[in-house]
Amino acid sequence: MKRTVWWILAALGLVGGAAAFFWGRPVEDPYLAALRGASAQEAIALANRWREEGRPVQSYVTARAVEFVLPGDRPYRVPLPEDQMVVAIAPYIRTTHPCEVHYMSSCQGELANQPIQVRVTRADGTVLVDQEMRTLSNGFLELWLPRGATYKVEMRLEGYRGVEVVETFEASRTCVTTLKLEPDAA
Known part of the structure; x- marks a missing residue:
């Protein structure tokens, strides 16, 4: 039964939420997973790659941080080095x-x-x-x-x-x- 429901949800594009519901494990957002722990240089490289891939992420850099607006209007910031x-x-x-x-x-x-x-x-x-x-x-x-x-x-x-x-x-x-x-x- 669970397998049939999973396939139906997968067809509807709801697998992440369904996995969290059925198995009690939250599915981490792939953008947050990629950015968590990233240096500023790595964050900018990700921003450039996501642009190339046509991902729905807004990204820009200020004098202090690499700023992201992730899907769902979620902000995320990676500080630049102090020096x-x-x-x-x-x-x-x-x-x-x-x-x-x-x-x-x-x-x-x-x-x-x-x-x-x-x-x-x-x-x-x-x-x-x-x-x-x-x-x-x-x-x-x-x-x-x-x-x-x-x-x-x-x-x-x-x-x-x-x-x-x-x-x-x-x-x-x-x-x-x-x-x-x-x-x-x-």
């Missing part, structure tokens, strides 16, 4: 959009899946990043930088070059869509 902040940068050649807070679930940059040479330096000339990176399918690069500083970010892509100044203070933007790549004269 680091993420800045998502979407370099562009032709099109961009105005943005201050990076929404992993909806922000889209022009240059998706592109290899870009990235160089990040502090005001004193110390180089923090100097490597080729690939933009995500949303056209963004995510840079984890120490808090409380100003950085010069230089990007190069096949004959194009752009420079932007970014900051990692409490009121700093987490979404940078103003780094325009211009033809490189060098």
Whole structure:
């Protein structure tokens, strides 16, 4: 009898609630299960993956936390490290959009899946990043930088070059869509 009822409920998409009812075990929400114990870097990776998969999850990052709105309008927060902040940068050649807070679930940059040479330096000339990176399918690069500083970010892509100044203070933007790549004269 229980097996027949289970199959009927499965056909109706009610297995999780039915399992909790019939067997007395709650079924953990898969989004909460994935996020519980995740670092901020892991939470952002999940947010990017869920976007790719078309999952109904809203996600964005502030200067202090990765924020989620899970199905059923349930909020969930993963704090950023005290000493680091993420800045998502979407370099562009032709099109961009105005943005201050990076929404992993909806922000889209022009240059998706592109290899870009990235160089990040502090005001004193110390180089923090100097490597080729690939933009995500949303056209963004995510840079984890120490808090409380100003950085010069230089990007190069096949004959194009752009420079932007970014900051990692409490009121700093987490979404940078103003780094325009211009033809490189060098």
